[in-house]
Amino acid sequence: MSATYEDRQLFIDGRDTASAAGRRMDVIDPSTGNVLTTAPLGDAADIDAAVVAARRAFDEGPWPRMSGRDRARVLHRVADLIRERADELVEIESRDVGKPVTLARHVDVETAAQQYEYCSALAQTLDGSVRDTPIPALAYTRREPLGVVGAITPFNFPLILSSTKIAAALAAGNTVVHKPADDTPLSALFMARLLADAGAPEGVLNVVTGTGPEAGDALLRHPGVDKIAFTGSTAVGRRAASVAGEHLKPVTMELGGNGAHLVFADADIESAVGAVIKAFVFNTGQFCMAGPRLLVAAEVHDAVVEVLRQAVPGVPLGDPRDPATVIGPMAGDQHRKKVEEYVALARQEGGRIVTGGGRPELTGDLAGGFYVEPTVITGLPADSRVVNEEVFGPVLTVQSFADEDEAVALANSTAYGLAAGLHTRDLARAHRVAGRLDAGIVWVNDWAMLDPAVPFGGVKQSGFGREYGPEALEAYTKTRSVVISLPTPPQEES
Structure with a gap:
């Protein structure tokens, strides 16, 4: 068995971690129907450990406090490593998802690299603005990260769709807990280690594999998660948005389509x-x-x-x-x-x-x-x-x-x-x-012309919010207004 998709552990707080219950699930090669390997079957306890690590990394760690330029260096290094290890990622996506290797190499792997490159540039553009007001004050805005992002992704484009969310969230200074599809978990576990190799601090990206009803639901409900980024079917997305709404978590939903x-x-x-x-x-x-x-x-x-x-x-x-x-x-x-x-x-x-x-x-x-x-x-x-x-x-x-x-x-x-x-x-x-x-x-006059600079997202039951482009970072930031009083100086006596 290739080391590329050998039996792996969860990735929590910068290290490989066995699932709390010690359970594993089969990963099937769709081209043969045979078991390829196994992956950890994480549950609510594992999600809690991952959120605690992400919370600590956000509240106490260096990532949110780095300059955008310093975060950009790490993200650009991720892009470089994706290309350097393209052969391994092609094999993972082909074996795990059934993707033709030509598609995996020229679309999935290259798109993921481009996403990290583009978001490394966006990381350096997160600035606010001074607002002109009639009040005697200096008023300005700051764009700041939200906190811990829960990213839930589907089975069809594991590498691309996880990179879409993770690259943008990290560019803005957030930390992430990622729950990939239980059908196709392997590239998520690989990428967690690749980001660590690129210099992402401990706890910045955590990956918990498992089922939606166990790990996914626990992530949606966890009080330590500040935002949910979801891609999946409309039926599941409707329920995910409802659960997040109960906890007043902001969400982006990239759902089904029928173009x-x-x-x-x-x-x-x-x-x-x-x-x-x-x-x-x-x-x-x-x-x-x-x-x-x-x-x-x-x-x-x-x-x-x-x-x-x-x-x-x-x-x-x-x-x-x-x-x-x-x-x-x-x-x-x-x-x-x-x-x-x-x-x-x-x-x-x-x-x-x-x-x-x-x-x-x-x-x-x-x-x-x-x-x-x-x-x-x-x-x-x-x-x-x-x-x-x-x-x-x-x-x-x-x-x-x-x-x-x-x-x-x-x-x-x-x-x-x-x-x-x-x-x-x-x-x-x-x-x-x-x-x-x-x-x-x-x-x-064509179809599927996509680029990280061009936003996409749905209307009606295809969801809300946008991914790609500078619009993507709007979903991963909050605006803080600062108003500093400027009292009128006293009049000098003549």
Whole structure:
């Protein structure tokens, strides 16, 4: 077994720590269905120990009191170490999540490095402002860290989504307790040690692996946590926000999505179809900002569907360790079963399976993996559950529209509002439609163009708050106002 994902301990107060109850959980390789290793099964006692360490590091330690420039040096060193140890991180994400190694290297690992680089720059920009007032006083503001941040992340992008929260929180001077998904805990444990190697003081980042009902709930409820940063499904996020609300903790919620992808008749069809395929098979469809709803102008609907029918089966699917693979397995058997249930439901709702709809025929160890075929479905009614709910797998539904107004109405018709996209050669239409789509980020003539400088986040049931960009640090800071009296000097006698 590789040392990269050997049996590991929790990381609390700067050191490896066995879980209080001594329990462990299996970690499965989704490409084979076999046990890869084990991880600690932490619980409320472990969360308490981690929060106590984070609290002490914030209240008494050097991190919040460092200059932004000094924190920036540590964060930039993290970025350097991520790139230096890229091979290990690629192996972890591929084995733990089932990610194709090419995707893991060029997207997950590189994005995480860029996040720490960008946040190292932001750490040096946290300044306040002087306010002009008519009162006889000097009034100014300070932006200060919140305290202990509880970060809860999902299974689909473990490295990226944890880095999104941790880099921004640390840049602002907070300390962090991170609870990763129980399905995919390995990169979180690896990164905790990497941050320590980069110079993060003891207690600044603590990682407790375990289940949501035990470790996650304990983190949400802990009185020593000052803020919750959550990414996950809308159903779980709704409950997490409710629990945090009981304790009046500020929260950011990056939740589910069901993005609409609009193709107008004047679009470059070849380019548009390439983006459409990327939008629904990227990360095997396990992407909150995926584009699983394709809306096509009626006059080009049949042509687009035919191109998809021919092109989708040719997208390389198989062993995540093969650099040519584009589509790997689902991250777990329960995720695959959920996708299969939606495909069966689509048939019941009157949908036509254009391509896919089953399990691919694979041999050897891959035969036990959690694979599903990328699937394209047409003919579903507007009120179809498959159209309106988040499938979270490589399933694309196709609907037609008559004009721009109908396209926008269909795009905005679901409860979600995380991402959307459109294809057109008409610049005026691009700006006009982008301004009407009810989504936190809109892409034009491509999909999933993301950068740490560009904020994203949801509306409606896709959550609230923004990650990436300077806006991200607003969620991890508080504003303190200072007003210093300036009495009028006494008049001198003439």
